[in-house]
Amino acid sequence: MEIWLSCAVSSLPPISSDLFHSYQTNYLTHFQELMDNKLLQAQVGLWNLAFGYLKTMSFKCALDLGIPDAIYNNDQPMTLSQLHSVLSIPPSKKSHLYRLMRLLTHIGFFIEKSAGACSDPVYDLTAQSRLVIQKNESANILPYVRCTLDNTWLKSSLYIGDWFMQDSKKNPFELENGCTLWEIASREPAVNKMINDGMVGSSCLFNDHIVRYGDNIFKGIESLVDVGGGKGAMAEVIAKNFPHVRCTVLDLPHVVCDNPNDGIVKFVSGDMFKYVPPANAVLLKWILHDWSNEDCIRILRRCKDAIPSREAGGKVIILEAVVGLTSTMTSDESQLLFDMLMLMVTEGEERNENDWKYLFTEAGFSSYKIICTIGFSSIIEVYP
Known part of the structure; x- marks a missing residue:
């Protein structure tokens, strides 16, 4: 083989120095063009970030x-x-x-x-x-979008860098406003209404999936408490589509004070950190991502106190993101953007499966099951 290669190479015509120099020049020119193009693309990427x-x-x-x-x-x-x-x-x-x-x-x-x-x-x-058409009642997330685009949150985003450089427990929202989001909502009716309307709007797409998977989720359940359920939009959908489930909404006094108790959903004023009314199941939709691990464990323990054993059908139903568990790249980005929103306005975060497992274990639950993923959020059942 070596002899054959030697003969083959020796049979090639010699390359003149001018031709070699031409090859070298063309290669370097092509390489420089590639590098220039990469730099230009990098610059374009930076412009898109800066002006996004x-x-x-x-x-x-x-x-x-x-x-x-x-x-x-x-x-x-x-x-x-x-x-x-x-x-x-x-x-x-x-x-x-x-x-x-x-x-x-x-x-x-x-x-x-x-x-x-x-x-x-x-x-x-x-x-x-x-999705943001006002007359589209079945799938209208305009109230939630308007809520997130309000100056109440937008101004806080300018303080993220300052927040990182300060050894303070206050989040960027608190640095801008001097108090927590929940404190503003409790004393300013307009902000409270905006948040509650936004939560109703955010439920519209979840509602369809709750109904779709509800035969399995609510099988054998006679009562359910929607913790932090606001105006009761999701609880009402559950009560209408699964009449055997008696639905109660637990939320703070300023949230539920105007809600009538003569409909298919009962409203209870209270603090989820202290007490959750007893029921076969507890529902937590976009609640835990607002809170620190310590607070989540406290909430989950109150939920565990409220439900019977697993053998008796007790469970907690959670609608939250499981970071890394999505169906599309777009959903992955949404999870990360929501996580930055949580960093900015709350003490909470979007969690991956290991994070959730830690919370469930610390709160005293025996097991959990991720039923399905809806866009960037999942339905999780947690058992005592």
């Missing part, structure tokens, strides 16, 4: 102007001129409206359709924009 907040603010602008509802109410796609006319904004803003719609189309919030012979751009709704 403008996507959020443009999205908020579309909601403030009522663009999704305008297209929905038109019953068909709208040209830029039609949209400009319906929104009743000054003529001088028409070209700027196009720029706004161009960005929102690029990020997938709207879709631009073929205008045909018309040179005016034509816009329609996407699945995303349909």
